[in-house]
Amino acid sequence: MGADAAEGPPSGAEQALQAAFDAAVAADERIEPRDWMPEAYRASLVRQIAQHAHSEIIGMQPEANWITRAPSLRRKAILMAKVQDEAGHGLYLYGAAETLGAGRDELLDKLHTGRQKYSSIFNYPTLTWADVGAIGWLVDGAAITNQVPLCRCSYGPYARAMVRICKEESFHQRQGYELLLALSRGTEAQRAMAQDAVNRWWWPSLMMFGPPDDESPHSARSMAWKIKRHSNDELRQRFVDICVPQAEALGLTLPDPDLRWNEERGHWDFGAIDWQEFRDVLKGNGPCNEQRLSQRRRAHENGAWVREAAAAHAAKQAARRAAAQPPGQPSGQAARPTETARS
Numbered sequence: 001m002g003a004d005a006a007e008g009p010p011s012g013a014e015q016a017l018q019a020a021f022d023a024a025v026a027a028d029e030r031i032e033p034r035d036w037m038p039e040a041y042r043a044s045l046v047r048q049i050a051q052h053a054h055s056e057i058i059g060m061q062p063e064a065n066w067i068t069r070a071p072s073l074r075r076k077a078i079l080m081a082k083v084q085d086e087a088g089h090g091l092y093l094y095g096a097a098e099t100l101g102a103g104r105d106e107l108l109d110k111l112h113t114g115r116q117k118y119s120s121i122f123n124y125p126t127l128t129w130a131d132v133g134a135i136g137w138l139v140d141g142a143a144i145t146n147q148v149p150l151c152r153c154s155y156g157p158y159a160r161a162m163v164r165i166c167k168e169e170s171f172h173q174r175q176g177y178e179l180l181l182a183l184s185r186g187t188e189a190q191r192a193m194a195q196d197a198v199n200r201w202w203w204p205s206l207m208m209f210g211p212p213d214d215e216s217p218h219s220a221r222s223m224a225w226k227i228k229r230h231s232n233d234e235l236r237q238r239f240v241d242i243c244v245p246q247a248e249a250l251g252l253t254l255p256d257p258d259l260r261w262n263e264e265r266g267h268w269d270f271g272a273i274d275w276q277e278f279r280d281v282l283k284g285n286g287p288c289n290e291q292r293l294s295q296r297r298r299a300h301e302n303g304a305w306v307r308e309a310a311a312a313h314a315a316k317q318a319a320r321r322a323a324a325q326p327p328g329q330p331s332g333q334a335a336r337p338t339e340t341a342r343s
């Protein structure tokens, strides 16, 4: 929006568009890419979807770290499938951001230069094999708790991407839980390794829901636009309530001496979160910030030839189709994809 447009009072036409948008959101209808939307709604969605997409692809790194050392063929196959799923999630989400007019190159450039963030959780290291289990159970579990309500988000392409992502995330959560269950029923050393991983991942997982409600700058507006459906603290409480009985079933403990059932609230009370640690990691001072970003930049540079080759191939196919098309024939008839065009 230009400065002039922002300064003057909205025209009658603009007011009508805004009223139609407000009515659609109030009626729980989906906003689609072709629909008019306020510039701030578009910008807020781009910011959120891009940060989400970046988290998916950066999140591949801590677990990919264990693919070569998975203890069995079965575990290796599961972990490879999971890491590939995360790449796919990134793809759906960058696609959703593109429907809002944000270029993928531009978003990746913002990630690589630190102008857009990804989830801080991926700046922690994966020290043992049990970390793969703790990430699946807790990190993917927290992601699901955050993301299930996004399936009803007011922006259509984001909501639809989330439906598919959530199905895959629930597989991720279960494989992590099952991995930890195997370890906790194993030898004493395996049980201790599982407990240590849970001790290290529990608090960072609670931080994944973002700052407390009274310090969350974007929350109120996102709720009004029905991008967000629940507050950070509500979702965090929901996650704690889900995890406590699961930890018990695993035979593991959660590292919080203040955890106790509150009969009156009908929820588990839990201890204070170290928000200073959260802010430090967010600022770039977590254990792996440097490593994650430099690996991401390197992967992007190493993949340049693939992107160039794919673009050259697409241009060649388009030129061939144009040349094969008899003059005057509508493009839809000659340009149907064939086995050859796709190979």
Ligand SMILES: [Fe+2]
Pocket (backbone or CB within 6 Å): 056, 085, 086, 089, 165, 169
């Ligand atoms: Fe994911």
Ligand SMILES: [Fe+2]
Pocket (backbone or CB within 6 Å): 086, 140, 143, 168, 169, 172
């Ligand atoms: Fe996942």
